[in-house]
Amino acid sequence: MSAAADPLPSWNEGEAKTAILDFVRKTTDATNPDFVREKDRVATFDQDGTLWVEHPFYTQVAFALKRLTDLAPQHPEWKTTEPYKSALAGDLAAFAKFTVNDLEELVAATHAGMTTDGFHTIVADWIAKAKHPRWDRLYKDLVYQPMLEVMEYLRASRYKVYIVTGGGQAFVRAYADQVYNSRPEEVIGSSIATQFEYDAEGRAVLMRPPKLLLYNDSSGKPQDIYLFLGRPPQAAFGNSTGDQQMLEYTQSGGGARLMALVLHDDDKREYAYGPDSPQTDTKFGAFTQALYDEAKAKGWIVVSMKRDWKRIFSFES
Amino acid sequence: MSAAADPLPSWNEGEAKTAILDFVRKTTDATNPDFVREKDRVATFDQDGTLWVEHPFYTQVAFALKRLTDLAPQHPEWKTTEPYKSALAGDLAAFAKFTVNDLEELVAATHAGMTTDGFHTIVADWIAKAKHPRWDRLYKDLVYQPMLEVMEYLRASRYKVYIVTGGGQAFVRAYADQVYNSRPEEVIGSSIATQFEYDAEGRAVLMRPPKLLLYNDSSGKPQDIYLFLGRPPQAAFGNSTGDQQMLEYTQSGGGARLMALVLHDDDKREYAYGPDSPQTDTKFGAFTQALYDEAKAKGWIVVSMKRDWKRIFSFES
Numbered sequence: 001m002s003a004a005a006d007p008l009p010s011w012n013e014g015e016a017k018t019a020i021l022d023f024v025r026k027t028t029d030a031t032n033p034d035f036v037r038e039k040d041r042v043a044t045f046d047q048d049g050t051l052w053v054e055h056p057f058y059t060q061v062a063f064a065l066k067r068l069t070d071l072a073p074q075h076p077e078w079k080t081t082e083p084y085k086s087a088l089a090g091d092l093a094a095f096a097k098f099t100v101n102d103l104e105e106l107v108a109a110t111h112a113g114m115t116t117d118g119f120h121t122i123v124a125d126w127i128a129k130a131k132h133p134r135w136d137r138l139y140k141d142l143v144y145q146p147m148l149e150v151m152e153y154l155r156a157s158r159y160k161v162y163i164v165t166g167g168g169q170a171f172v173r174a175y176a177d178q179v180y181n182s183r184p185e186e187v188i189g190s191s192i193a194t195q196f197e198y199d200a201e202g203r204a205v206l207m208r209p210p211k212l213l214l215y216n217d218s219s220g221k222p223q224d225i226y227l228f229l230g231r232p233p234q235a236a237f238g239n240s241t242g243d244q245q246m247l248e249y250t251q252s253g254g255g256a257r258l259m260a261l262v263l264h265d266d267d268k269r270e271y272a273y274g275p276d277s278p279q280t281d282t283k284f285g286a287f288t289q290a291l292y293d294e295a296k297a298k299g300w301i302v303v304s305m306k307r308d309w310k311r312i313f314s315f316e317s
Numbered sequence: 318m319s320a321a322a323d324p325l326p327s328w329n330e331g332e333a334k335t336a337i338l339d340f341v342r343k344t345t346d347a348t349n350p351d352f353v354r355e356k357d358r359v360a361t362f363d364q365d366g367t368l369w370v371e372h373p374f375y376t377q378v379a380f381a382l383k384r385l386t387d388l389a390p391q392h393p394e395w396k397t398t399e400p401y402k403s404a405l406a407g408d409l410a411a412f413a414k415f416t417v418n419d420l421e422e423l424v425a426a427t428h429a430g431m432t433t434d435g436f437h438t439i440v441a442d443w444i445a446k447a448k449h450p451r452w453d454r455l456y457k458d459l460v461y462q463p464m465l466e467v468m469e470y471l472r473a474s475r476y477k478v479y480i481v482t483g484g485g486q487a488f489v490r491a492y493a494d495q496v497y498n499s500r501p502e503e504v505i506g507s508s509i510a511t512q513f514e515y516d517a518e519g520r521a522v523l524m525r526p527p528k529l530l531l532y533n534d535s536s537g538k539p540q541d542i543y544l545f546l547g548r549p550p551q552a553a554f555g556n557s558t559g560d561q562q563m564l565e566y567t568q569s570g571g572g573a574r575l576m577a578l579v580l581h582d583d584d585k586r587e588y589a590y591g592p593d594s595p596q597t598d599t600k601f602g603a604f605t606q607a608l609y610d611e612a613k614a615k616g617w618i619v620v621s622m623k624r625d626w627k628r629i630f631s632f633e634s
Binding site for chain 2: 160195222
C-alpha cells in the first residue's frame with residue numbers, strides 16, 4: 001500500500017489495522033458477499049479510553065470539580081458535607097470510594113438547574129481552556145489520532161459514525177464538533193431529563209432538572225443504541241467492561257461485524273491499565289482478564305496501543 | 318416555474334407552497350443572510366394527521382386491536398375485564414373514554430413481552446396487509462403525497478428529515494423505510510424501555526418490558542428532539558396541539574425557521590376536524606381555535622388540505 005493511499009497512517013502494520021481495512025473493504029464492495037448497504041452502515045465508538053485519555057480520571061470529573069469550586073461560595077454547607085467536602089478538596093482517593101448516590105448528587109449539583117443552552121455554554125467555555133495535568137495540554141487535544149483516522153475512514157466509506165459514551169450526552173455534544181467532527185445527533189450518552197418551559201418572554205426553553213433519564217453504560221449501551229438507532233451497529237469500538245454489551249450486541253446482528261477493544265498497555269506514551277496491570281478503578285468498567293478472554297474467544301480485535309499505534313496524539317511527530 | 322422544475326407538484330399555488338419554497342431557497346443559498354449550514358439543516362414531521370390519515374382512529378390502534386384479537390384465546394379473562402372487553406368488541410365509543418392507564422395496559426398487552434426483533438416482525442407482517450375501512454386500501458398507502466414531496470424536497474436540499482411522532486417509535490420504524498424512505502434513526506417516537514439479556518444460545522437480545530420510557534407528545538416532543546438531536550429543528554410540521562410545543566421550540570431557535578400545521582378541512586377527500594368542525598377526540602390533541610390563533614399570531618403556516626393540496630394520495634389522479 002502506498003503511503004498516500006493509507007487511510008490509517010498512524011497505525012502500525014499488524015492484525016488490528018488489517019482487520020479494520022478488511023472490514024471496510026468487504027462491507028463497501030458491492031460484489032462481496034459481506035457487502036452492507038449504505039443505509040445500514042453504522043459504527044459506534046465509546047469515548048473515554050477509546051477516543052481520548054480517561055486517566056487519571058474522566059475529563060468530565062475535572063469539569064465537575066471545577067464547577068463545584070465555582071459554585072462553592074453559594075454553598076457554604078459543602079465545606080462540611082460529603083460528598084462535596086472531599087470533592088472540593090480534590091481528594092481523588094475519596095472520589096474513588098464515592099457511591100453511585102454520591103456521584104448522582106455531584107452531577108445534580110454541577111450539571112442540572114440551568115437551561116440546555118446555558119449548560120452548553122458552560123461546557124464550551126470550560127473545554128476551551130481546561131488542561132490535563134500530565135501533558136499540560138488541553139483535554140480536547142488528548143484525542144487518539146489513530147482513532148480519529150478510523151472515524152474519518154469510516155465516514156469516507158459512507159458509514160455513519162456515532163459516539164456512544166457513558167459520559168454525559170450534553171457534555172460531549174458541547175465539543176463533539178470541534179474534537180470529533182461529530183454532529184449533536186451523532187452523540188449518544190448518559191442523559192438527565194429535560195423539562196419544557198416558557199421563559200419570562202414566553203419563549204420556549206428546556207430546563208435541566210436533576211433527574212437521570214438514561215444511564216448509557218454496560219447494558220445501557222445496547223439499549224440506547226436501539227433507542228436511538230433501531231438496530232445493532234456494524235462495527236463497535238470500546239475499551240472496557242462498560243463496552244462489553246455493546247460489542248456483544250454488535251456481534252448479535254450477524255454477518256460482517258467488527259468488534260474492537262483498545263488495550264491501554266503503553267505506560268510510557270499514555271497509561272497501562274489492562275489485565276496485566278494493577279486495576280486503578282473498576283467502578284466504571286475496566287479491561288479485565290475475563291473481557292480479554294471473551295474478546296479472544298469471539299474474534300474481537302484487541303488493539304494494543306503500544307504495538308498498533310505509531311503515534312497516539314496528533315501533536316506527536 | 319416550469320412543471321418539470323416544481324419540487325411540489327401536488328401542491329396548489331398559494332401561501333403555503335410559496336412559504337415552503339422560500340424557506341428552502343433562502344436557507345440553502347450561501348449568499349442569503351438566512352443561509353443555514355448543511356450540518357444544521359434538520360426538519361421534523363409529526364406522523365399521524367400530518368403524514369398520513371389518523372381518522373377515524375390512529376393506525377396503531379387498529380394494530381393494537383388486531384393484536385388483542387390474536388392474543389385473546391390465551392387470555393379468556395379479557396372477555397369480562399375492562400379495558401380488554403370493550404377493546405375486543407371494537408367499541409370505539411368506549412375507546413374514546415379510556416383513561417391513560419387503560420391505554421397503557423392495552424399497550425403493555427399488545428406491544429411488550431417479546432424481543433425487539435420479534436416486535437419488528439409482528440408489525441411488518443401486519444402493515445403489509447392491514448387496510449383502512451373507508452378506502453379499502455392499505456394503511457401504508459394512505460400517506461399524503463404533498464407531504465412526501467416536502468420530505469423529498471428537503472432531503473434533496475441536504476436537510477435531515479426526522480419523523481417525531483406520539484406513536485410508538487418501534488412501530489413506526491418497522492415501516493418507515495418503505496412508507497417514508499426514512500431510516501430507523503430518523504424516527505423519534507414514544508418508547509417503552511428495552512432490557513438487555515442473553516438468549517438460550519448466549520446471544521445478546523433486547524426484550525421489551527411493559528415500561529414506558531418516552532412519551533413523545535406535546536412537551537415530550539421538544540424534550541425528545543433535544544435528547545436525540547441536541548437542538549431545535551429549522552423546520553417542523555404538525556397538525557394538532559400535540560405538536561404545539563414542537564413548533565414553539567422550533568421557533569425559539571431564532572433566524573429562519575418554518576413552522577407549519579396541516580389543517581384537516583376536506584371532508585370530501587379526507588376528513589374535516591379543524592377549529593370549525595365538531596371535535597371528534599381531543600385526548601391526543603386537536604387543531605383547536607387557540608392553536609389556530611397562535612399560528613396566525615406567530616407567523617406559522619396553516620396548510621389547508623382543501624385549498625393547498627392538488628391531490629392528497631398518490632393513488633389519486
